[in-house]
Amino acid sequence: MSDPSVTVRFSELRQGAASHEHAHWHVLWGFEHTIEVELEGGSLRLGAGRALVVAPHQRHALAGPRGARCFVVDSHDEAHIARLAPLAGQLRTADASVAHLLRYLAGRPALPAAAADLLMDGLYSGSLPESIGQRRRIDWSALEAWIDAHVAQPLSVAMLAARVHLSPTQFAARCREEAGLSPMALVRRQRLAAALRLRGAGVSVASAARQCGYHSPSALTAALRRDAQAA
Numbered sequence: 001m002s003d004p005s006v007t008v009r010f011s012e013l014r015q016g017a018a019s020h021e022h023a024h025w026h027v028l029w030g031f032e033h034t035i036e037v038e039l040e041g042g043s044l045r046l047g048a049g050r051a052l053v054v055a056p057h058q059r060h061a062l063a064g065p066r067g068a069r070c071f072v073v074d075s076h077d078e079a080h081i082a083r084l085a086p087l088a089g090q091l092r093t094a095d096a097s098v099a100h101l102l103r104y105l106a107g108r109p110a111l112p113a114a115a116a117d118l119l120m121d122g123l124y125s126g127s128l129p130e131s132i133g134q135r136r137r138i139d140w141s142a143l144e145a146w147i148d149a150h151v152a153q154p155l156s157v158a159m160l161a162a163r164v165h166l167s168p169t170q171f172a173a174r175c176r177e178e179a180g181l182s183p184m185a186l187v188r189r190q191r192l193a194a195a196l197r198l199r200g201a202g203v204s205v206a207s208a209a210r211q212c213g214y215h216s217p218s219a220l221t222a223a224l225r226r227d228a229q230a231a
Contacts, residue, residue, distance in 0.1 A: 005076040008116040010106060013068040019061040019169055025075045025084050026054040029094075029119055031102055033068035037061070038170050044091050046070065049099045051123055055088035063167030071102065073116050080120060087123060098122035138164045138174060147190040151212045157183045192223050199224070 013035055028037075030046040037044050037052060039060045046052055046062075054060055075081070094102070101122060105115055146163055147155065160183050161171035175183045191212050198208040209220035 006073070006080065006116045007075075008071065008073045008111050008119065010111060011070060011072050013062055013064045013070070019059050019173065021057050021059045022054070022074065023056055025056060025081060027073040027075070027084070027119065027123070028052045028054065028062075029071035029073075029102060029122075031069050031071060031106060033065050035062050035064040035068050035070060036165060036167070038063075038166070039089060042089075046091070049094040049102065051092045051094065051119075053084055053087040053090055053092075053123070055085075058089065061167055061170050063161075063170060069106075071105065071115075071119060073119050075116070075120075083120065083123075092123055094122055138166075138171075138178065140179060144186075144190055147187060148194055151187075151191045151194045152210070153213060155187050155213070160187070188223075192227060195220055195224070196227075 010031075019038070028035075028046060028051065030048050030050045032048065034048075035046040037046050037060060039052070039054065040058055044052070075084070101118055105111060105118075143160065143163055147160070157168045157172055160175075161168045164171060166174065172183055175181065175186060179186055181189070191214070195208045195212040195214070198211060199205070203211070205220055206217045209215075209217045212220070214220040214223070
């Protein structure tokens with residue numbers, strides 16, 4: 001009979017998974033494609049054959065390409081907890097035997113009950129643990145320049161996040177924290193600044209609205225009016 005305190009699954013990454021935490025120990029084994037992980041302010045790349053140990057209540061978020069898959073072990077087991085505690089927040093790389101195990105398990109129609117213990121054992125083989133990296137730096141000047149070059153187009157949070165290699169959720173949080181406004185407020189600010197430059201150069205309201213991505217000249221006029229009132 002399988003141990004209800006330990007579960008293992010083969011999971012496909014959901015796009016833009018929000019930052020979250022678990023009340024139990026959580027081990028991720030990368031398998032297909034590279035998954036970007038933000039773990040309590042740090043960032044790392046979880047590639048095939050690499051494992052990350054996440055302690056209870058450590059906030060984390062995942063981002064990766066469509067089709068990215070990993071093995072997930074969730075454990076409340078006391079024996080596992082004693083072994084996992086020293087590995088919290090560590091990224092480890094498997095040796096050849098564990099990499100072979102991952103390929104074998106991925107090809108099974110259902111994961112055997114022993115899979116969790118096998119994956120746990122795999123944490124102690126292979127290379128020495130790697131420290132989690134520093135938070136991925138966002139070059140805000142470069143991002144603003146990119147927005148300026150694309151203000152005529154519809155822009156989304158996902159598009160901005162992709163430019164800096166973060167999930168939409170991660171990027172939105174970092175934007176509020178570091179730039180002091182939401183992603184779409186950042187777009188609106190850059191769009192308005194571009195429109196003001198065009199108007200200052202004598203471009204008509206209709207043409208400036210079209211070049212800066214406003215739905216209509218009246219939308220730009222309203223934005224200009226709000227900016228003047230706030231000044």
